Amino acid sequence: MKKNISFLVLYCLFLTCTTAFAQVNRVEKGNLVIENIPDIPQDIMQRMQQYQNVRSASLQGWLPDGRGMIISTRFGETTQLHLVEAPGGARKQITFFEEPVNGASVNPVSTDFLFTRDIGGSEYYQIFHYDLASGKYRMLTDGASRNGFALWSNKGDRFSFYSTKRNKRDWDVYVANPNNPEQANSVLENTGTWIAVDWSPDDSKLLILKYVSATESYLHYLSLDSKKLTQVNPSEEKIAYGGQAWSKDGKGVYFTSDAGSEFKRLQYYDMASHEITMVTGGIQWDVSSFELADDGSRLAYITNEDGISKLHILDLQSKEEMQLPDLPVGQIYGLDFRPEGNQLGLVLNTPQTPGDVYVLDLGTSELVRWTYSEVGGLSTDNFVTPDLIHYETFDKVEGKPRMIPAFYFKPEDTDGLPAPVLISIHGGPEGQFRPFFRSTIQYHVNELGIAVLAPNVRGSSGYGKSYLKLDNGYKREDTVKDIGKLLDWIAARPELDENRVAVIGGSYGGYMVLAAMTHFNDRLRAGIDIVGISNFVTFLENTKAYRRDLRRVEYGDERDPDMRAFLNKISPNNNADKISKPMFIAQGANDPRVPASESEQMVHVIRKNGGQVWYMLAKDEGHGFRKKSNRDYYNHATVLFLQTFVLGEETTLR
DSSP, rough: OHHHHHHHHHOOOHHHHHHHHOOOOEEEETEEEESSEEEEOOHHHHHHHHSBBBBEEEEEEEOOOOOOOOOEEEEEEEEEEEEETTTOOEEEEOOOOSSSOEEEEEOOSSEEEEEOSSTTTOOOOOEEEEEETTTEEESSSSSSEEEEEEOOOOTTOEEEEEEOOTTSSEEEEEEEEEGGGGGGGGEEEHHHEEEEEEETTSSEEEEEEEEEEETEEEEEEEETTTEEEESSOOOSSOOOEEEEEEESSEEEEEEEEEESSSSSSEEETTTTTTOEEESSTOOEEEEEEEEEESSSSSEEEEETTTTTTEEEEETTTTEEEOOOOOOOOOEEEEEEEEEEEEEEEEEOOOSSOOOOOEETTTTTOOOOEEEOOTTTTGGGGOOOOEEEEEEEEEEEEEEEEEEEEEEEESSSTTTOOOOOEEEOOOOTOOOOOOOOOOHHHHHHTTTTTOEEEEOTTTOSSSHHHHHHTTTSSGGGTTHHHHHHHHHHHHTTTTTEEEEEEEEEEEEEHHHHHHHHHHGGGGGOOOEESSSSSOOOOHHHHOHHHHHHHHHHHOOOOOTSSHHHHHHHHOOOGGGGGGGOOOEEEEETTTTTSOOHHHHHHHHHHHHHHHOEEEEETTTTOOSSOSSSHHHHHHHHHHHHHHIIIIOTTOOOOO
C-alpha cells in the first residue's frame, strides 16, 4: 500500500512540474491516463476493429486420459485456458479471470493442472491448482512473492517451483504437494537465479539451472534425499545453456549449450562416464527447443535458422531423422508428444497466419489442424510476408563489412511514390525479431502504406555468441550505430522515403528508440517508445531486486564510478535536448522491469526542453499491455500518431 501511495505522490508532483513549462491536456479513461493525445477518429477505430479481433492459440499440454489438450487463447479481455477434445473441436473455456493466465502444467497422471497469473502486470506470479473434474481452483503460493516454473513430478504427486519468498531477491527451489502447499519444502536456497527444469524419471532428483546472463549459466542436478548439488558438465569456459531434460532411462541428460561453439547445439551427457555426445554438431544454428517422447524413442527439436524455425525428429535408436511433410515457413514452437499415441503436438505461426495448434502423426506424417483462430474476417492472402535482407554496418569482420540481418515488410501499392518507413526495434537486448504473425504490422503495411523494417542489430540472439556479446558494457551505443547504417540503407532505396522515417520499440527497444532520436533527430520524423529505459543508472537502481544483478551483467554495474559515468553519458534523458521531433511514450504503472519513472522522467525532460510528447499510462498493466482494451487504445493512438507526424494530417485510410 505504501508503494502505491508513494507512486501516486510522485506522479502528482511530476504532473505539477510538467504543467509549469508545457501545456498538458490530461484525461483519465478507466485505467488509462492520457496526456496530449487527441480524440481517436472514428474511422481509425472502425478500420482497426478487424485487425484487433485476431487471436492465436498455444498448446499447454495433453490430458493423460485421452480427452484432448489444454490450450491458451483469448476470447474476451485476456488470455485464458481452454479445453479442446478433438481436431477442430469446440474450445471449452476453463478459466475466467480478469487477469491473463500465463500458462499451464498438466498433471501427467490425472486431470488437474497448475497455472500462474499475477495482478495488474506486476509479475508477482502466483501458482494455482485447478481440478478439471470439479472445476475448482485455489492458490498454492503466498500471494506476495514471485513464483513460477511449476513442474509436476512423474508420479504426479508433487511439483517443483521457484520462489523469491525468502528475501524477495533470490530464486530458491521448492517442492510441494498440491494438497498441502503450506508445507512446501525448500530444497535449494542460494544466491542468484535457480530454476528446476526437470525431474529424473524416478523423481529422486531435480535438474536445476543457475542463470547468470544470456551468455552464462550452469547446469546441476540435486538429490532430493541428501540435498547434494552436483554440477553437470563442469568447465572453466563460460557456457550458455538452453533447454535441458533427463533421458527417459535416467542415465543421462540432454541439453543445448554453446560450449566450444558459436551456437547452442543439442548434446547428451552420460552421468556415469561424464562423456558428451554431440547430437546436432553439423548444424550451424541454435537449437531453440527440443522434446523427448515419453517412451524415449524419439527426440523432436527446432532450429532457428536466420529467424526461421525448422522442425527435426530424430529416431534415437537408428540415429536417423524422419522424413517430415513440408511445413509453412515461419515459427514452430510448443512441442509436446502425446502420452498415449504416436503423435507430436506443435504450434505453427507464420507472418500471414496467427499461431494455431497442429498435431503431426509420426506414423503417417499427416499434419492435422486442431485449432482455427480467427483473423477478424480478413483475408490472410492479402497479408505481407517479409523479405530477409542484410545491410552493411560500420565495422568489419575478417576484413569484410559486417552484415546486419533485417526483415523487410513492403507495401504492395504505394501509387508509385516512395513509401514511408517504420523501423521496429526488438527488446531484450538479447531478443531477436522473428517473423511471427503481427496484425499491427499488417495494418501499417496494408492500410497505411508504411514499409516496416525490423533489424536484428548486434547483441541479438540467434546469430552466435560473439554477435550476442557485441553490445555489452561500453559497446552499448554500437547498436545505435547499426540503426544509423540502416537509415543509410533506406536512403539508397528508391522505393523508400528517407524523409518520412519513424522508429518504434519496447523495453530495451524503447531505449533504442530514445537513443536513435537523440543521435539521428534530423533524419527521423518521430519516435514511439513503449516501456523504454531512459537512464541506465536509475533503471538499474529501481528495477526489481530479483533481476537487478542479471541486468548489470548486460549493461554494466552502475556502482562502479567509471561505468556509472559512462551510463549517464549515453542515457537518453541526459541527451533529450537533441530531440525536437514528436514522441509517443506509453507505459504500464506496475512495470517491475522498467519502472514507470523511466518513462515519466523522459516525458518531463522533453517537455521541459519544449518538445512534444503524447503520453499514455495504463494503471492496470506492467511491462506492456496484455488487456485487450488497453492494447486497442494504444494501437489506435499509434496509428493516429503515425498519420499525424509521419504521413501528414491529411492522410486517409487506404
